[in-house]
Amino acid sequence: MEDIEKPFETKELTINLGPQHPATHGVLRLVLQLNGENVVKCTPYVGYLHRGVEKLGENRTYFAALPLSDRLDYISSMNNNVGYVNAVERLFGIEVPERAKYIRTMVAEMGRISSHIVWLGTHVLDIGATTPFLLSMAQRERILDLFEMLCGARLTVSYPRVGGVRNDISQEFLDQLYEFVLDFPSNMDDFETLVTENRIWKERTVDIGVISAEEAVNWGLTGGTLRGSGVDYDVRKYFPYDAYDKVEFDVPVGKKGDCYDRYLVRMGELRQANRIIKQCIENLPAGPVMADAPKFTLPPKDMVLKDMEHLIHQFILITKGPTVPEGEIYVGTEVPKGELGFYFVSDGTGKPYRMRVRSPSFVHASVLPRLSEGGLIADVIANIGTIDIVLGECDR
Amino acid sequence: MEPLQIADKLKERFPEEVLDVREFRGQVSVSVKKGRILEICRFLHDAPDLYLDYLVDLCGADYRGKKENRFEVVYHLYSIRHRHALRLKAEVPERDARIDSVMPVWVGVNWHERECYDMFGIVFAGHPDLRRVLLPEDWEGYPLRKDYPLKGPEKEWSGFIDVLERSKEYKQFDWYQ
Numbered sequence: 136m137e138d139i140e141k142p143f144e145t146k147e148l149t150i151n152l153g154p155q156h157p158a159t160h161g162v163l164r165l166v167l168q169l170n171g172e173n174v175v176k177c178t179p180y181v182g183y184l185h186r187g188v189e190k191l192g193e194n195r196t197y198f199a200a201l202p203l204s205d206r207l208d209y210i211s212s213m214n215n216n217v218g219y220v221n222a223v224e225r226l227f228g229i230e231v232p233e234r235a236k237y238i239r240t241m242v243a244e245m246g247r248i249s250s251h252i253v254w255l256g257t258h259v260l261d262i263g264a265t266t267p268f269l270l271s272m273a274q275r276e277r278i279l280d281l282f283e284m285l286c287g288a289r290l291t292v293s294y295p296r297v298g299g300v301r302n303d304i305s306q307e308f309l310d311q312l313y314e315f316v317l318d319f320p321s322n323m324d325d326f327e328t329l330v331t332e333n334r335i336w337k338e339r340t341v342d343i344g345v346i347s348a349e350e351a352v353n354w355g356l357t358g359g360t361l362r363g364s365g366v367d368y369d370v371r372k373y374f375p376y377d378a379y380d381k382v383e384f385d386v387p388v389g390k391k392g393d394c395y396d397r398y399l400v401r402m403g404e405l406r407q408a409n410r411i412i413k414q415c416i417e418n419l420p421a422g423p424v425m426a427d428a429p430k431f432t433l434p435p436k437d438m439v440l441k442d443m444e445h446l447i448h449q450f451i452l453i454t455k456g457p458t459v460p461e462g463e464i465y466v467g468t469e470v471p472k473g474e475l476g477f478y479f480v481s482d483g484t485g486k487p488y489r490m491r492v493r494s495p496s497f498v499h500a501s502v503l504p505r506l507s508e509g510g511l512i513a514d515v516i517a518n519i520g521t522i523d524i525v526l527g528e529c530d531r
Numbered sequence: 532m533e534p535l536q537i538a539d540k541l542k543e544r545f546p547e548e549v550l551d552v553r554e555f556r557g558q559v560s561v562s563v564k565k566g567r568i569l570e571i572c573r574f575l576h577d578a579p580d581l582y583l584d585y586l587v588d589l590c591g592a593d594y595r596g597k598k599e600n601r602f603e604v605v606y607h608l609y610s611i612r613h614r615h616a617l618r619l620k621a622e623v624p625e626r627d628a629r630i631d632s633v634m635p636v637w638v639g640v641n642w643h644e645r646e647c648y649d650m651f652g653i654v655f656a657g658h659p660d661l662r663r664v665l666l667p668e669d670w671e672g673y674p675l676r677k678d679y680p681l682k683g684p685e686k687e688w689s690g691f692i693d694v695l696e697r698s699k700e701y702k703q704f705d706w707y708q
């Protein structure tokens with residue numbers, strides 16, 4: 136009887152979310168201190184996928200480090216490759232042929248669609264809607280099939296190369312891609328009918344995880360996560376690379392900076408990506424796909440098999456690497472998650488003296504406590520989905 | 532504003548601190564002494580015509596045997612309003628591998644500084660939560676230093692030894708009992 140008469144006591148509870156939890160999108164571990172359902176403190180732990188990409192890159196030639204960038208953000212490896220080769224080309228000082236630029240822009244936007252579609256599927260699945268997930272995976276499959284047709288690989292593509300792209304594209308590929316581009320807006324309408332005005336979806340995302348424009352910039356957020364707060368910073372517009380200065384596209388921005396705005400921004404980006412691909416197919420110029428810079432690019436394979444000079448040339452480039460001007464360079468590119476930057480310090484040899492990867496997911500994971508503390512535990516899941524992190528890129 | 536103009540402004544304001552200005556492929560790097568880094572960063576962030584409000588990246592670099600001061604902390608700054616960029620490099624000697632944290636200026640630098648500490652062993656004074664971020668907390672050594680072997684340390688990490696021992700135990704357990 137005495138126990139019943141005691142006043143009801145509460146105490147803070149510490150729980151562990153992850154690293155093996157389907158809602159954490161990989162191996163993110165959060166230690167949450169809860170007061171009832173309210174999150175008092177949130178501490179993220181990352182590093183479970185750390186492979187030492189920077190250290191590995193410093194011990195390989197510029198060509199051999201390209202496949203490492205595939206494994207950063209494994210959902211959109213095409214964009215990482217484009218970012219890597221752009222940085223290396225800028226350091227080498229080589230100009231890429233126009234056709235290669237258009238092809239790169241096109242495949243990078245395909246990568247953006249495939250990544251955003253995975254984000255959409257998993258984000259709404261976390262919050263409780265299963266149907267969009269299944270629909271989105273079907274669309275992603277079409278893109279991955281196209282990638283397979285393009286270069287033989289579906290995920291770790293390594294298709295863009297220093298100086299251009301690996302091989303020219305076929306007419307069959309272009310036809311199928313065009314078919315996809317024409318279909319895609321109607322698929323987008325399907326997703327939007329299911330999600331955008333859905334009452335449950337709105338209740339779970341409107342006014343959740345709000346971050347103001349000024350604060351978002353101060354935190355170093357990029358990509359859709361920043362633009363949801365109303366800042367129009369997009370590397371494709373601010374520092375145009377490849378063919379982005381020759382295609383027309385808009386940069387969708389949000390107003391409030393909550394989960395719902397970030398959702399709308401990324402949905403807008405999907406449509407814009409589709410628009411860019413369409414323009415690239417229609418305006419694709421003819422010409423070579425590899426730069427004519429024998430000191431920095433590998434010779435064509437058929438010449439290597441026939442000709443002694445080309446064989447020696449290829450051997451030297453692969454084993455020693457090219458002779459690179461001394462200097463340092465930072466080049467950022469817009470990947471689906473945000474700004475992916477590569478910082479190279481060259482000491483004149485064929486290997487980078489310092490290679491640094493600035494990954495957007497690393498910064499975005501660090502903002503989780505800011506978004507989640509003071510909210511409900513269910514909103515933590517919405518926040519993880521909305522910042523769109525991939526732990527392979529976060530941990531490098 | 533052109534990046535070289537920003538460098539001139541910085542020189543004008545901190546003539547004692549700026550060591551070197553270099554340009555390569557249109558990007559300007561300014562080397563500074565580490566002592567007043569927080570003041571320099573606050574100036575770059577707050578001056579209305581500079582307003583470098585977005586810290587793109589912070590990373591370390593190890594110039595072992597190449598430069599007088601072994602380490603460098605590299606800040607990539609950008610202004611979204613004025614669309615100009617600057618690379619700031621603070622030189623940090625090996626015997627006193629400490630530098631002030633710039634978290635009061637850009638709060639997002641938090642994990643970058645933790646990573647730099649994790650990989651190079653540079654201590655950021657004034658950082659509220661300076662722990663390792665990517666590696667386990669009981670890891671020995673700083674992997675991105677140039678004298679750290681690529682293969683990793685000779686001695687296995689204690690956590691991994693634990694896992695190996697536990698797997699031995701599980702092998703001896705009779706699951707079909």
